[in-house]
Amino acid sequence: MQDISSLNLSGDPSRKSLQTQVVWGDRVVTVGGGAPVRIQSMTNTDTVDVIGTAIQVKELANAGSELVRITVNTVEAAQAVPFIREQLDRMDVSVPLIGDFHFNGHRLLTDIPDCAKSLSKYRINPGNVGKGEKKDRQFGLMIEAAMRWNKPIRIGVNWGSLDQELLASMMDENSQRSDPWDSKKVMYEALIASAVSSAQVAQNMGMQAHQITLSCKVSGVQDLVAVYRELGKRTSYPLHLGLTEAGMGTKGTVASTAALAILLQEGIGDTIRVSLTPAPGESRNQEVVVAAEILQALGIRSYVPSVTACPGCGRTTSTTFQELTQQIDHFLRDQMPIWRTQYPGVESLKVAVMGCIVNGPGESKHADIGISLPGTGEAPAAPVFIDGEKRMTLRGDAIATEFQVVVENYIQQRFGAPLSN
Numbered sequence: 411m412q413d414i415s416s417l418n419l420s421g422d423p424s425r426k427s428l429q430t431q432v433v434w435g436d437r438v439v440t441v442g443g444g445a446p447v448r449i450q451s452m453t454n455t456d457t458v459d460v461i462g463t464a465i466q467v468k469e470l471a472n473a474g475s476e477l478v479r480i481t482v483n484t485v486e487a488a489q490a491v492p493f494i495r496e497q498l499d500r501m502d503v504s505v506p507l508i509g510d511f512h513f514n515g516h517r518l519l520t521d522i523p524d525c526a527k528s529l530s531k532y533r534i535n536p537g538n539v540g541k542g543e544k545k546d547r548q549f550g551l552m553i554e555a556a557m558r559w560n561k562p563i564r565i566g567v568n569w570g571s572l573d574q575e576l577l578a579s580m581m582d583e584n585s586q587r588s589d590p591w592d593s594k595k596v597m598y599e600a601l602i603a604s605a606v607s608s609a610q611v612a613q614n615m616g617m618q619a620h621q622i623t624l625s626c627k628v629s630g631v632q633d634l635v636a637v638y639r640e641l642g643k644r645t646s647y648p649l650h651l652g653l654t655e656a657g658m659g660t661k662g663t664v665a666s667t668a669a670l671a672i673l674l675q676e677g678i679g680d681t682i683r684v685s686l687t688p689a690p691g692e693s694r695n696q697e698v699v700v701a702a703e704i705l706q707a708l709g710i711r712s713y714v715p716s717v718t719a720c721p722g723c724g725r726t727t728s729t730t731f732q733e734l735t736q737q738i739d740h741f742l743r744d745q746m747p748i749w750r751t752q753y754p755g756v757e758s759l760k761v762a763v764m765g766c767i768v769n770g771p772g773e774s775k776h777a778d779i780g781i782s783l784p785g786t787g788e789a790p791a792a793p794v795f796i797d798g799e800k801r802m803t804l805r806g807d808a809i810a811t812e813f814q815v816v817v818e819n820y821i822q823q824r825f826g827a828p829l830s831n
Contacts, residue, residue, distance in 0.1 A: 425677045427648045428620040430562050432477060434495075434530045437504035439476050441623065442648030442680040446711055449701045450650070450683045451475040452510070454694055457487035457494070464497035466694060471505040472747040473695040474702045474713050477681065479508040479533060488518040488525040495528040506530030508564070512538040512571075516551035526555050533564045536608040537571040546611070553612045562621040563612070567605045568654050569597065569628045576600055598637050601626040606645060622647050623681070627654035631669040638673050648680040658687040663700050670704055699743075715742045715759035718773055718780075725785040726765035734783065734810045735763040741814060753825035761817065762795075771795070779820050781813050796820060 429443025441448055451470045455463040457480050467478045482488050495507060509529040511518065516539070519526045532552065540548040556563050577600045584596045591599075605624045613619055624647045626637045634653055642649065651670055656662035666684040673679050684704070686697040702713040719735040720726065738761060749756045762777035764770030766785025774780025774795040781804070783792045792804045794816060804812050 425642050426646070427680055428646050430620050430623065430648055432506045432508075432530050432562060434504055434506045435499070437506065439506055442620075445680070447674065447679060447705055448476045448681040449474055449698060449705070450477040450479060450508070450681050451694070451698050451701075452479040452683065452685075453481070454688070457481050458484070458490050460490050460493045460497060463490070464494050464501065464503075467494070467498060467505065467507070468501055468503045469693070469695055470698055471503050473698040474746075475505065475698045477508055477531070478505050479510050479683075482509040482511055482515070482518060482525065482529075483513075485518065485522070488522040491522075491525040492528040508533055511535070511552065515539070516548040516555075519555035520551055523559075526559050526561070529561065531562050531564065532556055533566050534608075535566050535568060535571060536604050537567060537573045541575065549608065549611065550615060553615050553617055556612075556621070557615070557617055562623065563617070564623040564625060564650055565605050565608045565612070566625045566627065566650070567601050567608075569601060569626075569633075570654060572597075572600060573604050576604055594633070598633070598640065601628070601637055602641050602644065605641070609645075609647060619647065623650055624648070625650035625652070627652060629653055629655050631665055634669045635672050638678050639676070642676075642678040649678060650681045650683070651679040652683040652685055654685060655687075656685045658689060662686040666700065667704050671708060674705070674708055674710060712757040714746050714757055715761055717742065718760065718762040718764075718777060720765045720769060720773075722765055725768065725787075726783075727786045728765075728783070730809070731763055731765035731783045734781070734813065737810055738763060738814065738817065741817075749821070749825075753821055756821055756825045759821065759825075771800075775799075778824075779817060781809075783809070 426444065427442040429445060430441050432439045432441060439448060453463055453466045455466050457463055463480060470478050482491060507529050508531040510533045512535050515534065534552050536549065539545055580596055580600050584590050605626050609622045609624060612622060624641065624645060626641055628634050628637060638649065638651065651673055653666055653669055656666045670682055682701055684697045684701045686700065688694055688696060705711040706713055706716065717735060717739045722732065760777040762773045762780030764773050764780065764782045767782065767788055770782030771793065774782050775798045778797060780795045781792050784790050790805060792809050793800050794802045794804060794813065
């Protein structure tokens with residue numbers, strides 16, 4: 411085994427992975443090789459529910475997910491996949507679908523070819539493809555299906571379902587060392603070895619290296635950083651990042667942000683997923699929103715116009731700026747599915763909604779369009795700044811509505827196509 415005692419060293423920001431393409435019809439999502447970091451999500455519907463699953467896929471795609479993974483765990487689910495794809499095509503949703511296979515994927519991909527054809531990519535967990543003599547044969551059947559239908563794969567190792575035979579063997583080997591590693595480091599090495607060796611088996615069968623993406627998912631922030639730094643140094647495969655179970659609410663959001671931000675800043679990662687546990691009644695789209703916010707905050711990609719707003723203090727006892735910030739933020743997000751095609755580049759827009767005179771005018775000038783609302787004791791006037799210059803002052807009870815109209819007009823004028831003669 412390679413000594414991985416230096417796992418906590420910084421990664422290589424110059425890492426360049428191989429480039430693969432995930433395709434459905436005319437839609438091509440390029441992954442790796444300098445392509446933008448892609449957002450992936452996963453449905454939580456019963457895949458047998460064709461309409462419900464298709465609707466959720468559409469919602470995730472509209473929220474910004476460029477790849478959507480669905481569970482394919484039974485014959486009925488596999489038989490539903492082509493109908494889900496047909497329904498999405500009827501709704502003009504061309505997002506590629508990734509099939510998530512465990513335990514019986516070899517049978518489903520072999521016995522139900524319409525499922526294999528309708529998916530754009532397969533996720534294979536080498537820890538769940540079988541044991542003993544069955545493992546290699548069943549893994550091989552999935553690789554054969556991928557090559558038959560020219561589909562890329564993700565070899566997705568998970569420390570909750572790590573190949574126990576491999577782990578036991580590596581633990582035994584470690585015990586024979588004169589200076590044994592910490593058990594956690596052996597676990598790291600087993601994750602990496604499972605992914606890399608499985609990819610090598612696939613290549614030996616004839617699969618092209620650029621069609622293989624790797625992931626080694628864990629639940630701890632420092633564990634994820636350590637594993638991916640080492641994985642990034644050892645391979646040139648595209649890498650999919652994400653905590654395997656990030657958690658709910660702020661815990662999941664903060665943990666995912668902490669882990670992914672470190673790795674992305676170091677140039678590690680080609681696709682990401684934020685595996686949030688939705689609160690009861692919460693939209694599944696939240697995981698896409700958080701992923702997009704991470705990439706946008708790092709300056710890696712832009713998805714929606716950003717809204718800068720102050721946190722509030724004793725000077726801003728009015729809730730007006732909070733309400734206006736929320737209203738503008740929701741308005742911009744709701745319009746993005748339409749604006750992406752109507753107004754190319756609108757995602758780079760910067761809006762400021764400030765609550766008092768201390769930082770309000772300055773922040774508004776730095777934004778493309780900003781408003782500085784009156785704080786406690788200030789004159790009831792709200793100057794509006796456009797492209798760094800004060801253009802107007804809003805007053806009265808309809809400031810929020812009027813400012814939204816100003817934002818809409820600005821977007822149309824700046825990002826709309828010029829009128830032809």
